[in-house]
Amino acid sequence: MSLTVEPSLATGTSASTPTVAAAAAPAHPSPLVDARAQLAAAIELLGYDEGTHAMLATSRREMTVSIPLRHDDGRIEVLTGHRVQHNISRGPAKGGLRYAPNVDLDEVRALAMWMTWKCALLDVPYGGAKGGVAVDPRALSTPELERVTRRYTSEILPIIGPQQDIPAPDIGTDEQTMAWIMDTFSVARGHTVPGVVTGKPLSLGGSLGRPSATSRGVVHVADAALRSVGITPSGATAAVQGFGKVGRGAAQFLAEAGAKVVAVSDQYGAVYASTGLDIPALAEHVDRTGSVVGFGGSSSGADELDAAELLTLDVDLLVPAAVEGVLHGGNAADVRAKVIVEGANGPTTGEADRILNASGVLVVPDILANAGGVLVSYFEWVQANQAYRWGAQEVEDRLASRMSEAWMNVADHARRHDLTLRTAATALAVQRVAEAHKLRGLYP
Numbered sequence: 039m040s041l042t043v044e045p046s047l048a049t050g051t052s053a054s055t056p057t058v059a060a061a062a063a064p065a066h067p068s069p070l071v072d073a074r075a076q077l078a079a080a081i082e083l084l085g086y087d088e089g090t091h092a093m094l095a096t097s098r099r100e101m102t103v104s105i106p107l108r109h110d111d112g113r114i115e116v117l118t119g120h121r122v123q124h125n126i127s128r129g130p131a132k133g134g135l136r137y138a139p140n141v142d143l144d145e146v147r148a149l150a151m152w153m154t155w156k157c158a159l160l161d162v163p164y165g166g167a168k169g170g171v172a173v174d175p176r177a178l179s180t181p182e183l184e185r186v187t188r189r190y191t192s193e194i195l196p197i198i199g200p201q202q203d204i205p206a207p208d209i210g211t212d213e214q215t216m217a218w219i220m221d222t223f224s225v226a227r228g229h230t231v232p233g234v235v236t237g238k239p240l241s242l243g244g245s246l247g248r249p250s251a252t253s254r255g256v257v258h259v260a261d262a263a264l265r266s267v268g269i270t271p272s273g274a275t276a277a278v279q280g281f282g283k284v285g286r287g288a289a290q291f292l293a294e295a296g297a298k299v300v301a302v303s304d305q306y307g308a309v310y311a312s313t314g315l316d317i318p319a320l321a322e323h324v325d326r327t328g329s330v331v332g333f334g335g336s337s338s339g340a341d342e343l344d345a346a347e348l349l350t351l352d353v354d355l356l357v358p359a360a361v362e363g364v365l366h367g368g369n370a371a372d373v374r375a376k377v378i379v380e381g382a383n384g385p386t387t388g389e390a391d392r393i394l395n396a397s398g399v400l401v402v403p404d405i406l407a408n409a410g411g412v413l414v415s416y417f418e419w420v421q422a423n424q425a426y427r428w429g430a431q432e433v434e435d436r437l438a439s440r441m442s443e444a445w446m447n448v449a450d451h452a453r454r455h456d457l458t459l460r461t462a463a464t465a466l467a468v469q470r471v472a473e474a475h476k477l478r479g480l481y482p
């Protein structure tokens with residue numbers, strides 16, 4: 039059954055700049071266009087009516103706030119922040135908070151929608167949300183970052199809480215950011231409320247294994263995906279875009295599993311070694327200098343590489359773990375990786391997805407590949423509710439088992455219905471959300 043969709047549901051409602059490699063990428067209006075197109079494909083497959091489609095294409099609640107920031111030198115700058123709750127049918131809204139210069143409402147809407155599908159796919163009892171502040175965190179001092187975080191939290195305070203909406207780290211934020219949010223929320227409530235955020239420091243009720251969870255999940259899924267196309271993971275070659283919370287761990291765990299990580303990039307450049315990069319030495323270099331750039335040279339055995347070239351290297355596995363839209367109509371045909379595992383949210387545009395699919399590249403979608411993070415966020419919430427801390431091994435075992443179950447469900451669904459992994463994953467998730475919505479009553 040095909041559906042006629044209102045233009046505003048099929049495409050983004052306002053223009054936004056892609057967040058990466060803008061010079062090389064063709065104009066791409068917004069990740070929301072891709073998110074809504076993925077939903078439309080799932081709706082068509084499931085044969086759902088236009089009303090259900092409209093309900094799932096629309097955020098339940100959106101809040102845009104102004105954040106007056108007093109800089110250390112006394113200057114006042116007014117920043118803009120958003121929190122979008124896409125869906126709450128299966129439980130409290132859940133999703134990260136991003137600090138990046140080009141954050142805009144449509145990007146946050148797309149990221150929130152993907153959170154809904156991710157939580158449903160992993161069968162954790164959450165809806166989906168995302169937040170963002172348009173700011174470059176590297177341009178701010180720690181006291182300035184704390185002031186931004188506290189003011190943003192105060193502004194969105196009415197809509198967050200352990201049973202309402204639970205933020206977590208994403209690009210440009212970390213466990214310190216979560217600690218400030220937790221404190222600001224707790225001060226307003228008059229008592230400590232650790233459950234308002236996940237990804238907290240351990241000493242404030244965080245979970246063992248949360249910082250590494252997204253990367254571990256990526257590597258579990260990469261292992262299964264490589265095997266599914268007949269490639270032995272140990273000895274496979276890999277390239278990782280991004281060396282932040284997700285990319286660094288992914289590179290490390292891939293190398294520990296015996297893969298040859300031949301290239302890694304960040305927003306300043308990339309490094310390459312055909313025999314495999316020394317990831318601990320690279321991590322030490324990045325901690326010292328702030329970038330992978332400069333790691334190349336005779337002592338490291340690595341060479342500097344153009345960052346865009348990393349995406350088209352002849353490798354078994356490509357892990358984009360940075361930002362949206364990096365694989366697009368302008369470079370997808372040149373991709374030589376056999377398997378792509380999306381550590382980032384939305385790294386592949388719709389056009390690139392079609393090109394990659396036609397050329398036989400196996401793309402493991404974000405809502406499956408990077409779900410380890412929200413899964414262990416859920417474990418953090420469960421441990422808080424139990425007032426009991428699990429050991430690191432228990433967290434890792436549960437993560438491995440839930441990721442493997444999700445992979446098998448998606449791969450099996452794709453095989454049985456001749457779908458791409460993305461369409462299979464989105465359809466499974468959309469079905470679960472629609473079912474929850476309908477069971478709660480169609481006319482709430």
Ligand SMILES: NC(=O)C1=CN([C@@H]2O[C@H](COP(=O)(O)OP(=O)(O)OC[C@H]3O[C@@H](n4cnc5c(N)ncnc54)[C@H](OP(=O)(O)O)[C@@H]3O)[C@@H](O)[C@H]2O)C=CC1
Pocket residue numbers: 058059207208209210211252279280281282283284285303304305306329345359360361362381382383384408409411412
């Ligand atoms: N953190 C989490 O638990 C989860 C994150 N994700 C997704 O993973 C992705 C990465 O998030 P996270 O690691 O947390 O963010 P971080 O801020 O920790 O790291 C982002 C990394 O991406 C790099 N980067 C930015 N732009 C480019 C570019 N053009 N080319 C190459 N690298 C670039 C940054 O480089 P530089 O260091 O130079 O700034 C940095 O290394 C995002 O899409 C996020 O939504 C998904 C699930 C969970």
Ligand SMILES: O=C(O)CCC(=O)C(=O)O
Pocket residue numbers: 132133134135153156204205206207208236237383408409411412413415
């Ligand atoms: O841990 C979480 O709650 C959310 C992580 C996140 O933002 C994501 O999966 O994109």
